Amino acid sequence: MFNNNKILxxxxxxxxxIGIPRKYSxxxxxxxxxxxxxxxxxxxxxxxxxxVTTDNSELALISEKFGASVIRRSGDLAAADxxxxxxxxxxxxxxxxxxxxxxxxxxxxxxxxxxxxxxxLDKAIERxxxxxxxxxxxxxxxxxxxxxxxxxxxxxxxxYIERLKKQDLPKSFRESGSVVVSRRGLIHEDSYxxxxxxxxxxxxxxxIDIQNYDDWMVVESHIQKKRVAFIVNSxxxxxxxxxxxCLSMASKLISHDFIVLLDKHYESGIKVINEYGYDYKVxxxxxxxxxxxxxxxxxxxxxxxQDTFEDYMLSLKNEGYFVxxxxxxxxxxxxxxxxxxxxxxHDLSESNVxxxxxxxxxKDEFYFQPTxxxxxxxxxVLIIFEGTDSNHLSELFLDAIxxxxxxxxxxxxxxxxxxxxxxxxSKYESNPLIQIYQNVSDVSEFMFKADIIITSASKTMYDACxxxxxxxxxxxxxxxxTHVFANASNGFINMGMGEQLTKQEIVDQFxxxxxxxxxxxxxxxxMKRIDLKHGFDNIKSVVQEKYVDFKNGDAK
Numbered sequence: 001m002f003n004n005n006k007i008l009x010x011x012x013x014x015x016x017x018i019g020i021p022r023k024y025s026x027x028x029x030x031x032x033x034x035x036x037x038x039x040x041x042x043x044x045x046x047x048x049x050x051x052v053t054t055d056n057s058e059l060a061l062i063s064e065k066f067g068a069s070v071i072r073r074s075g076d077l078a079a080a081d082x083x084x085x086x087x088x089x090x091x092x093x094x095x096x097x098x099x100x101x102x103x104x105x106x107x108x109x110x111x112x113x114x115x116x117x118x119x120x121l122d123k124a125i126e127r128x129x130x131x132x133x134x135x136x137x138x139x140x141x142x143x144x145x146x147x148x149x150x151x152x153x154x155x156x157x158x159x160y161i162e163r164l165k166k167q168d169l170p171k172s173f174r175e176s177g178s179v180v181v182s183r184r185g186l187i188h189e190d191s192y193x194x195x196x197x198x199x200x201x202x203x204x205x206x207x208i209d210i211q212n213y214d215d216w217m218v219v220e221s222h223i224q225k226k227r228v229a230f231i232v233n234s235x236x237x238x239x240x241x242x243x244x245x246c247l248s249m250a251s252k253l254i255s256h257d258f259i260v261l262l263d264k265h266y267e268s269g270i271k272v273i274n275e276y277g278y279d280y281k282v283x284x285x286x287x288x289x290x291x292x293x294x295x296x297x298x299x300x301x302x303x304x305x306q307d308t309f310e311d312y313m314l315s316l317k318n319e320g321y322f323v324x325x326x327x328x329x330x331x332x333x334x335x336x337x338x339x340x341x342x343x344x345x346h347d348l349s350e351s352n353v354x355x356x357x358x359x360x361x362x363k364d365e366f367y368f369q370p371t372x373x374x375x376x377x378x379x380x381v382l383i384i385f386e387g388t389d390s391n392h393l394s395e396l397f398l399d400a401i402x403x404x405x406x407x408x409x410x411x412x413x414x415x416x417x418x419x420x421x422x423x424x425x426s427k428y429e430s431n432p433l434i435q436i437y438q439n440v441s442d443v444s445e446f447m448f449k450a451d452i453i454i455t456s457a458s459k460t461m462y463d464a465c466x467x468x469x470x471x472x473x474x475x476x477x478x479x480x481x482t483h484v485f486a487n488a489s490n491g492f493i494n495m496g497m498g499e500q501l502t503k504q505e506i507v508d509q510f511x512x513x514x515x516x517x518x519x520x521x522x523x524x525x526x527m528k529r530i531d532l533k534h535g536f537d538n539i540k541s542v543v544q545e546k547y548v549d550f551k552n553g554d555a556k
Contacts, residue, residue: 002046002125005104009041009121010091011068011111012084013054019211024111025058028216029223034059036114036223038066043118046125047107049099053091069095089189103184108192112210113178115222116202124181124200134194135182139173140207173199176207221255228258229298229321231289233305234269239386239415240439241459242304243269245326247276248361249302252536259296261289268416275441290315300324300547308332322550324543338546340539343459343483354542357485360462360535365444371468371528372448374521378514379408382450384443386458388417391476393498395424397454398434400506406514407433411446414438451520452513457483457494465490468527470520472509474498491526 001007013024013034020026024034034052041050052063053071055078060070071091076082088108096102105128107121116138124136143166146159160169179200186194205222208215232246243262250258262269264282273280283289293301293316301321307330316323317335325336333339339353342360381401385394394412401410414421416439428434440446443463447453453464453471457480464471465485472493473486486492495501495509513519 001048002105003129005128006101007044007047007049007105007107007125008092008095008103009044009047009050009107009109010088010095011037011041011050011052011063011109012087012091013052013056013059013111014082014084014087015112020213020216023210025056025062028114028220032062032066033114033210034062034111035066037109037111037116038063038068040114040116040118041107041109041121042067044121044125045118046122048103049095051091051095052111053087069098071095083190085192086189088192089187092184092187106182106184106187106192108180108182110177110179110209113176113206113208114210115205115208115219116178117206120200120202120206121179121181124179127198127200128181128183130198132196133198134186134196135180135192136198136200137193138176138179138202138207139199140176140202140204141171142174143169143172145169173201176202177209178202178207224255226256226299227296228253228256228300228302229293229296230258230260230302231305232260232269233263234266234272239417240268240272241386242326243272244363245361246302246304247273247278248363249536249539250278251364252540259292259298261292286312286315290319293321294319300543302326303328303332303336308336310335322547337550338542340542342462342535343485345484352546354539357462357465357530357532358535358538359542360459360532361539362463362466362532362535363444365442366463366466367533369444369448369467371466372451372470372524374470374517374524375451376517378406378451380450381406381408381410381452381454382413382446383410383454384413384446384460385456385476386415386460387476388419389415389476391499393456393474393476394418395427396498396501396503397506397510398428400503401510402431403503404507404511404514406510410434411450412436413440413443413446452510454510456480456498457486461486461492462532465492465527465530466532468524470513470523472513474501489526490530491523493523 025032038050041047051069051071053073054060055073060072063070071094077087077090092106127133127136147156148159149156182192182194186192208219210216210219230246232242234240234243246260260273260278260280262280262282264284281292283292298321301316302324304326307328308325310331313332313335323336324338325332326340328339329341333350333353337352340359341355342357345356383394383397394414398412410433421438425436447464447469448467450469453469455461455464455471455473456476457473461473472495474495475481475497486494
């Protein structure tokens with residue numbers, strides 16, 4: 001009830017076989033289509049009664065199970081040529097007889113628009129505080145350059161005088177058919193809309209009217225949509241790779257709503273997000289982060305912030321979020337629903353931990369690059385170490401290569417945390433074959449053009465493998481020694497700990513590889529056998545399975 005006005009919702013079912021057979025009883029995301037309209041009407045804070053009018057026994061039973069009263073039509077009202085006005089009037093009158101009362105406001109909801117929101121109904125009802133309003137019609141904005149056809153002249157005519165950009169066009173609206181609200185006295189057998197009409201603007205999805213299977217798929221996609229929060233950090237030590245992983249996943253979540261949350265102190269990550277044009281929010285401390293999460297109310301929280309702490313993880317789980325952590329082998333394992341670590345390929349005997357290259361997500365730019373075709377000669381070498389390169393391996397390998405007979409192009413890509421880059425550039429600026437870069441945006445192009453790549457046993461090795469470029473790996477620290485993917489069976493030469501290598505060892509290994517095209521072809525072929533372009537699909541498959549268990553109460 002609203003301001004002492006008793007309110008009835010009428011849901012007319014009149015075209016159950018048009019476009020889609022048994023449309024309203026068909027299951028959409030495991031519920032009958034008709035149930036969505038009943039539930040949204042019952043969820044209104046003002047609606048008193050909900051009635052479904054139908055001539056179908058199955059739909060009558062389903063409607064009753066979901067809490068609606070049912071008016072079973074027969075005779076002329078069950079005929080195909082019965083008008084909507086007649087059906088609405090009959091349902092209202094029949095319901096009033098059963099209730100021994102009369103309604104003040106009647107709402108007509110089309111059951112083919114299941115995405116209509118209860119809040120929209122309530123806003124429409126509240127408009128009736130203005131006693132001059134007789135009816136409210138749901139509309140959707142539809143400002144376009146449009147045309148009409150004249151049958152007499154058999155030609156098209158524009159509905160505009162001047163061609164304007166869409167944003168400069170005057171706003172126009174079309175009726176969605178989703179909802180009409182009228183005062184009871186205006187409901188007759190030949191009309192249910194008054195003359196003093198107001199409009200309520202619906203969102204695009206609320207206005208969708210299911211008439212065919214394409215409409216069905218669109219609506220079902222909306223219903224299955226999840227809210228996903230990416231919490232991601234970036235700094236000089238770990239570089240911007242967590243940001244790029246987040247963006248690569250986000251770019252594939254076109255059917256879901258997501259938000260990216262970044263620590264305000266990690267300016268390099270914020271810069272990358274801005275360059276890609278994604279919306280994001282920054283937070284200052286865990287308390288503010290949790291507040292933002294509550295406002296967004298995600299179904300799934302994805303942490304790509306390395307190891308997490310117990311208090312933080314408990315805060316997430318206490319809110320009922322499904323939590324997915326990346327690269328977290330700390331306390332997070334005990335609380336996260338899923339942990340993915342593509343670098344650590346050892347079996348931890350934890351049912352919620354998934355490790356190995358199958359869960360590596362390539363940057364988008366790698367998906368459209370072809371694999372390397374090996375040539376007889378080596379004309380391009382790429383040296384790339386992410387992060388700070390604290391052991392100066394870039395310089396060590398460069399000096400070693402320069403001491404050989406190799407006399408072709410060498411590109412060096414340094415991480416954002418590399419210190420004294422000016423000093424390094426100054427050291428080699430007289431050599432035109434050497435180019436030094438930092439934080440390049442098209443790293444896949446550099447890799448594809450290289451005949452040999454020299455990098456660490458980090459995620460860069462996966463990028464190199466996806467292009468099948470012969471690669472020499474070295475470990476920058478003890479942790480990278482556990483990243484066993486960079487081995488001979490996968491097409492790599494792994495030289496072990498970088499800080500223990502001598503210049504001569506590097507020279508010998510580089511010369512042996514550069515002068516042996518057969519070995520490079522063998523490495524290339526081994527890499528091509530490894531599928532690195534379905535990491536996101538593998539992650540998505542695991543998350544979908546585990547999320548169902550989570551919702552069913554079967555989580556770990």
